[in-house]
Amino acid sequence: MLGLFLSVLRMLQLGVTESTDPPTGHLQPLGGHRQPMTSIEERDTFPSPKEMFEKYVKPSKPVIFRGILEKGMFPAYKLWTDSYLREHYGSETVDVETGKKENRRGNMLRITMSEFLDRYPKDDIYMVYDASEGMTKEINMPSMLLCGGFQKMVQNVIMWFSSGGTKSVLHNDGLDNVNCLIDGEKYFVMIDKKYKADVENAGWVKNGAYSNVDVEKVDLYKFPKFRDLPWYEIKMHRGDCLFIPYKWFHHVDSRKGRNFAINIWFHHLKKFNESDCSNVNPDEQKFVSVSQFKRGNGVSEFREFLSGELEDLESMDLQSFENLLKSTGYLQRKEIENLFKLIDADKDGKVTEYELELADIEKALMEIPAIQRLLEDDSIEEEDREDDDHLSPDADRKIQKDNDHLVNFRNAPKQNMNKKAEL
CATH class of the missing domain: 2.60.120.650 (Cupin)
Incomplete structure (x- = not known):
């Protein structure tokens, strides 16, 4: 019994010793914890x-x-x-x-x-x-x-x-x-x-x-x-x-x-x-x-906003599209309908993510000035984000599925230089 007790005690001592050893790479530069994977x-x-x-x-x-x-x-x-x-x-x-x-x-x-x-x-x-x-x-x-x-x-x-x-x-x-x-x-x-x-x-x-x-x-x-x-x-x-x-x-x-x-x-x-x-x-x-090719005047931001809404959906009908944009207070119903028609390339009454990628958003900005006013408005403060499933362009923000979703993509370019993401 004494031998068994001493063996167990020894094992416990070894366990304590092992647990106090610092992990490999501790307090070393990032990557020091293990060898890198095979090269890209x-x-x-x-x-x-x-x-x-x-x-x-x-x-x-x-x-x-x-x-x-x-x-x-x-x-x-x-x-x-x-x-x-x-x-x-x-x-x-x-x-x-x-x-x-x-x-x-x-x-x-x-x-x-x-x-x-x-x-x-x-x-x-x-x-x-x-x-x-x-x-x-x-x-x-x-x-x-x-x-x-x-x-x-x-x-x-x-x-x-x-x-x-x-x-x-x-x-x-x-x-x-x-x-x-x-x-x-x-x-x-x-x-x-x-x-x-x-x-x-x-x-x-x-x-x-x-x-x-x-x-x-x-x-x-x-x-x-x-x-x-x-x-x-x-x-x-x-x-x-x-x-x-x-x-x-x-x-x-x-x-x-x-x-x-x-x-x-x-x-x-x-x-x-x-x-x-x-x-x-x-x-x-x-x-x-x-x-x-570089996009100005909110083209990419607006496309990314709509894309974020469509990502988990096969399509969006006019009513859903109108509900999404009407809450911003910038676009009137007729303007929303015109935007919907511009994106709905096959005229089936639904817009898809693929149609959005093909859509001429620059044309929409020219034909519907309210979109441009929305993008340029500085009056709304940036909100905190709680998720990052739909990151906005260069500020690395989630595009929310509500009104401050629009705040994000509108403010993203202005945040770029203050939220550096070194590349």
Whole structure:
């Protein structure tokens, strides 16, 4: 009996010892808890738009295009030296974040491009700027996004510019995006969206879609679900482009030295329109400025709002459509009926998500001024969000199924620079 007692006591002692050992990766940088998964797919050419949708967008699969910018797709890739930017865009006012380790409560500055170029080599600042129309003329649309519906989904073209050493929070975005590196190197930790429950188990800020985990020193006691969390490691080099599927979690570390990236954010395409490509020759040598596709005046926001309402429905009849929009107080019944007719392409008295993707929302904005007034109204304060099933564009917000759903998509562009989601 004494021997059995001593054995049990020994086992208990071992158990206590094992439980007090810190977990692997504790207080180490994000990703230190285990080896990364096998690398994501690499290519040296863009796929066709259809292949892009079927192979990467629809199944939510990241892919990196190595050295793709060397083929001349972005004039900015060769042109945008500091001296060129100063000469051509020096007077433009740009948005700059203070602090290279991202803090979503940090301050934003608005300074000229010239002042930024003077300060960034030595100061702890980071440009996060929605490129102006003039600048987007020197950025071409990736050929894989030229048709099929992708070209209607472009929301923002964001510039990320620093002297390196920036670190983002771990976050996800409500859009798909293509991130292209003009200069420097970036290191990504990416986590599949299917691990949402684990990532958001502790310290997740829903109103902002980011984690409070310290990416430089992960406390695995505060974030126990991170201990076995699978992750992918991606190293980007100058000239590479990376497709990041929407809602994938990611943290980005920009290496020291001039670091300059451009990302094209576009709303998630749920159905590919093959007929849309019949008159398009989307090869990677076909250069078309992204300025022709970037959506202004609330086009993408309004489409995303309606798409959020239709996502769980096969269709919506006129009565339901009217009930949805009438509560805003902006659209009269006749205007709602006209909008419904514009979207209802097959005239069956119902609108579907696919019809919405094909609809000419820009035409609706021109023909129904009340929509534009709704988008431009600043009088309603932004509401707190409680879910993120239907994220609004660049502010990473849920589009609510009620009146403040409209508040979200209307305010989303204004929140973009204050709710940085480093890419």
